[in-house]
Amino acid sequence: MTVTTAQQLTVPSPRGRCPLDVPPAYQQAAQETPVVRIGLPFGEDCWLITRYEDVRAVLTDSRFSADATRPGFPLISEELRAMAAATRSTDAFVNEQEHLRRRRMLTTEFKAKRVEALRPEIQQMVDDTLDQMIAGGSPADLMADFAVPVGSGVIALLLGVPTMDTKYFQERSHVLLDEAAKSEEKMAAQRDLMEYVVGLTVDKQQNPDEGFLSRLVERGELTGEEVAGSGLLLLLAGHETTAAMIALSIIALHRNPEQQVLLRQDPSLVKGAVEEMLRYATLVQNGLGRVAVEDAVIGGQLIRAGEGVLCMLSTANRDEEVFPGGGHLDVTRPARGHMSFGYGLHQCVGQSLARAELQIALGTLLRRLPELRLDVPVEELGFRYRAGLYAVDALPVAW
Numbered sequence: 001m002t003v004t005t006a007q008q009l010t011v012p013s014p015r016g017r018c019p020l021d022v023p024p025a026y027q028q029a030a031q032e033t034p035v036v037r038i039g040l041p042f043g044e045d046c047w048l049i050t051r052y053e054d055v056r057a058v059l060t061d062s063r064f065s066a067d068a069t070r071p072g073f074p075l076i077s078e079e080l081r082a083m084a085a086a087t088r089s090t091d092a093f094v095n096e097q098e099h100l101r102r103r104r105m106l107t108t109e110f111k112a113k114r115v116e117a118l119r120p121e122i123q124q125m126v127d128d129t130l131d132q133m134i135a136g137g138s139p140a141d142l143m144a145d146f147a148v149p150v151g152s153g154v155i156a157l158l159l160g161v162p163t164m165d166t167k168y169f170q171e172r173s174h175v176l177l178d179e180a181a182k183s184e185e186k187m188a189a190q191r192d193l194m195e196y197v198v199g200l201t202v203d204k205q206q207n208p209d210e211g212f213l214s215r216l217v218e219r220g221e222l223t224g225e226e227v228a229g230s231g232l233l234l235l236l237a238g239h240e241t242t243a244a245m246i247a248l249s250i251i252a253l254h255r256n257p258e259q260q261v262l263l264r265q266d267p268s269l270v271k272g273a274v275e276e277m278l279r280y281a282t283l284v285q286n287g288l289g290r291v292a293v294e295d296a297v298i299g300g301q302l303i304r305a306g307e308g309v310l311c312m313l314s315t316a317n318r319d320e321e322v323f324p325g326g327g328h329l330d331v332t333r334p335a336r337g338h339m340s341f342g343y344g345l346h347q348c349v350g351q352s353l354a355r356a357e358l359q360i361a362l363g364t365l366l367r368r369l370p371e372l373r374l375d376v377p378v379e380e381l382g383f384r385y386r387a388g389l390y391a392v393d394a395l396p397v398a399w
């Protein structure tokens, strides 16, 4: 295979005309040089992996590490670099052996049966949040008035945050994930939330309930601080992701009205439609970073120990070999094999919860607001082109 050292290609790269299309530079790489050397904003290089098969190969290969503190790991923003340095000594979840131990505990908690049992409460919370948005009158900001409170509300439910604290929890979570917030504000919010979750964990030790924190405490395998750390990890990983996905799904349906009609006519399509939205919009827009710990050959290209790779989920999700016509949204497509939750050792622990939440949120919005529509042209939406997660700052809607 020919390999270029195409330094013109950088991550992040600008999107094309349609804000839900993959950046043209990545698509071009996928067609021409599926494993290509690229530049990163800090002047470092890494390999960009764009094809479905190659992305899967890297993500299941133990010769590639997800430990962002290792030299050579591709970090595409100052913030990620600072976070990696800060977590070096404190976050055991990035250490490989410790990761497996903690992950096992979380996957037990996210078994389909447990998540299914949460559905009625999620439905209630989605309905209550929507009641409030509707009571505020049309137009509204679907992000601030629905998607974000639903995202953090579900994590609050999971952790067993008492109702009286939900507002505080949501407000602090919002600041933590707010693109516009200053970094001191974000750090203060993270501190407050950590303190809060530590306090909550102590409370669950004394007054156990059915929630996730209580169960982790009961198992007795983690210290109080570690239990609280796991709680905060879920908040960070599971709150903004689902909120952003709700907003992107509504935008995708707006741009594909015939798909919206299909979905409104047959609500049983919602399960498959959520998979298709996850595939089509690929939230993790700048790829998953890994660093080779041994030499490895991927897609015919030798990657040396110490070199970083970025697995581009968005191009893998549109790989014509796996998803024919993948550039189009098709809510009837069997899209479940998409890469949006990653793959292999670090595949998203919360995916069954995310799926349940998205199915309920989207199904409820379409059912209860038959006239739901964007209140501004798509071109006026503030897309977060550079952030790790693709999202919009606000989503004005009317009904």
Ligand code: HEM
Residues within 6 Å of the ligand: 066, 103, 106, 155, 233, 234, 235, 237, 238, 239, 241, 242, 245, 283, 284, 288, 289, 339, 340, 341, 342, 343, 345, 346, 347, 348, 349, 350, 351, 353, 354
């Ligand atoms: C649409 C929603 C979501 C998307 C697109 C998403 C995506 C991802 C991806 C791509 C990874 C893999 C990272 C890597 O390999 O480096 C991941 C990991 C993870 N996700 Fe999610 N996620 C979502 C929702 C959630 C939710 C709701 C939770 C929990 C409540 C969650 C918890 C986690 C955790 C704990 C990990 C780390 C797993 C590990 O390293 O072993 N995610 N997620």
